[in-house]
Amino acid sequence: MEAFDLLIKGVLVAERGVKADIGIKEGKISKIEPDIEAEAKYTIRAEGRIALPSFANMHTHVPMSLLRGLGADLPLMDWLQKVIWPLEGEFVSPEFVKAGAELGILEMIRSGTTLFMDMYFFEEVVGEVAESAGIRAGLGFGILDFPTKVAKTPEEYLRKARDFAKGLKGHDLVFPVICPHAPYTCSPDTLRRAKELAEELGLYLHIHVAETKGEVERIKKEFGKTPVSHLESVSFLSEKVLCAHMVYLTEEEVEIVRERGVKVAHCPESNLKLASGIAPIPEYVRKGVHVCLGTDGSASNDNLDMLEETSTMAKLHKGATLDAKAIDARTALKIATENGFSAVGIKAGKVEEGYEADLILINPDSPHLQPLYDPIAQVVYSAKSSDIETVICKGRVLMEKREVKTMDEERILYEAKRWGERIGSFLK
Numbered sequence: 001m002e003a004f005d006l007l008i009k010g011v012l013v014a015e016r017g018v019k020a021d022i023g024i025k026e027g028k029i030s031k032i033e034p035d036i037e038a039e040a041k042y043t044i045r046a047e048g049r050i051a052l053p054s055f056a057n058m059h060t061h062v063p064m065s066l067l068r069g070l071g072a073d074l075p076l077m078d079w080l081q082k083v084i085w086p087l088e089g090e091f092v093s094p095e096f097v098k099a100g101a102e103l104g105i106l107e108m109i110r111s112g113t114t115l116f117m118d119m120y121f122f123e124e125v126v127g128e129v130a131e132s133a134g135i136r137a138g139l140g141f142g143i144l145d146f147p148t149k150v151a152k153t154p155e156e157y158l159r160k161a162r163d164f165a166k167g168l169k170g171h172d173l174v175f176p177v178i179c180p181h182a183p184y185t186c187s188p189d190t191l192r193r194a195k196e197l198a199e200e201l202g203l204y205l206h207i208h209v210a211e212t213k214g215e216v217e218r219i220k221k222e223f224g225k226t227p228v229s230h231l232e233s234v235s236f237l238s239e240k241v242l243c244a245h246m247v248y249l250t251e252e253e254v255e256i257v258r259e260r261g262v263k264v265a266h267c268p269e270s271n272l273k274l275a276s277g278i279a280p281i282p283e284y285v286r287k288g289v290h291v292c293l294g295t296d297g298s299a300s301n302d303n304l305d306m307l308e309e310t311s312t313m314a315k316l317h318k319g320a321t322l323d324a325k326a327i328d329a330r331t332a333l334k335i336a337t338e339n340g341f342s343a344v345g346i347k348a349g350k351v352e353e354g355y356e357a358d359l360i361l362i363n364p365d366s367p368h369l370q371p372l373y374d375p376i377a378q379v380v381y382s383a384k385s386s387d388i389e390t391v392i393c394k395g396r397v398l399m400e401k402r403e404v405k406t407m408d409e410e411r412i413l414y415e416a417k418r419w420g421e422r423i424g425s426f427l428k
């Protein structure tokens with residue numbers, strides 16, 4: 001008789017619209033059939049639950065979870081210069097990053113995310129937390145041109161980015177990424193060298209691009225080009241580049257992005273909260289651009305909830321374009337799941353045989369989810385992340401019946417409150 005590592009009994013496989021069992025072996029979905037009779041090391045009885053792929057949060061700064069709620073109601077440049085950068089100058093340390101990463105990763109597991117792409121400092125600490133929590137992560141040391149607590153010159157940032165990337169060995173779920181911060185904080189020379197470093201080490205690049213109108217004006221003034229054209233002119237763009245935001249692109253730039261196979265990480269809630277604007281995602285999708293979804297950091301969202309982000313995205317673009325089909329529920333779910341994983345070469349984001357076993361089980365027995373006619377549309381438009389009962393990453397159960405099995409929730413919340421008190425008293 002066939003034996004599985006994990007067997008999930010009696011779920012509604014939303015993408016197929018059928019009730020079935022899911023057999024998982026060596027981290028992959030190996031069988032989806034009704035009433036599987038087989039041995040399993042662990043069985044989850046999940047009658048009536050909805051099985052869906054887990055989320056891929058393709059742009060965030062997870063240690064910033066400790067700065068959640070600060071600098072509310074400010075535009076991006078004021079928020080960065082008056083609130084975030086001074087606080088980071090005072091507090092960022094391996095201890096801060098550890099407590100922030102624990103808080104953020106706990107929040108992501110509780111809301112059904114099993115992959116996140118992060119850009120910050122002391123990312124080796126984030127890597128340790130992610131690996132022990134059992135969540136996938138693409139991590140990069142942020143590269144800038146101006147001095148901060150962690151480095152003084154572009155050379156020093158690049159050297160630290162290289163050391164970090166080369167030092168991140170022996171991890172199963174965590175991989176290094178090269179992260180120049182943005183075209184307005186990195187010179188053409190820094191961008192070129194970051195790109196060379198990524199090519200030399202065979203890694204993805206992750207960068208903020210065309211986030212605000214102010215950025216577009218600044219790059220135009222300095223280099224005579226809009227941000228994406230500027231990146232193209234320094235040979236930065238390729239299919240291994242993940243660009244967050246991409247709110248302001250010319251028609252020509254959309255074409256460049258499509259042709260180069262650049263991945264776009266759309267961050268609708270952060271763009272709304274910082275009054276940056278609305279990226280024309282339906283147009284990108286229609287033109288064949290690879291779009292995925294991210295929350296950005298907790299200080300500009302103000303949470304890491306990908307289900308909420310998915311719902312916001314789907315509704316936002318209907319309103320912005322006056323087209324109810326601009327981003328439909330199934331497209332929204334694909335952008336938030338499969339498109340994220342595939343952007344970094346991971347075969348996950350579908351509840352299908354042969355895919356990585358990254359999935360969530362949702363309990364629909366709540367007033368806001370009944371009656372249940374169309375599970376996918378109703379998850380996107382009505383579900384809350386607290387309806388996500390079980391989260392599985394690469395076949396490992398990270399949360400079951402709302403209990404996170406891989407992290408000490410009580411201690412993490414205690415530490416976060418202590419940091420909140422320290423930062424709060426500094427602000428007084």
Ligand SMILES: [Zn+2]
Pocket residue numbers: 059060061208244296297
């Ligand atoms: Zn960001």
